[in-house]
Amino acid sequence: MKRRLKDIAEVIRSKNAGPYELTFDIIFKDWELFETACKHHIINKQVIASLYDIPITDVINIIEFKPAKAIKATIVRPMASGQLGETDVYGAQQHAPLVDLEVPF
Secondary structure: OEEEHHHHEEEEEEEEOOOOEEEEEEEEOOHHHHHHHHHOOOOOHHHHHHHHOOOHHHEEEEEEEHHHOEEEEEEEOOOOOOOOOOOOOOOOOOOHHHHOOEEEO
16 A cells, blocks of 8 residues: 555655755654654655656765654755755755655555
């Protein structure tokens, strides 16, 4: 069975991790969902690279952060924060592709 990430996560957000990186936080609704997500590696470098149409080498890391029931992913920003032509200085609107991601659950 597949479920959308927004149905199993309490929070899905993005933000700057410095001027050259973006980080995504996925905070799960409960421990069972978090542990299942971690066990099956539903968020991994290949998933993030595909969602954001970037090389897998631009996915810096995926971290399972147990104290917060969260998975964090960090990528190289396509454009530096504030660079001419860049449209999201704070990186706060970049999580949209994650919201409807279908994951095996």
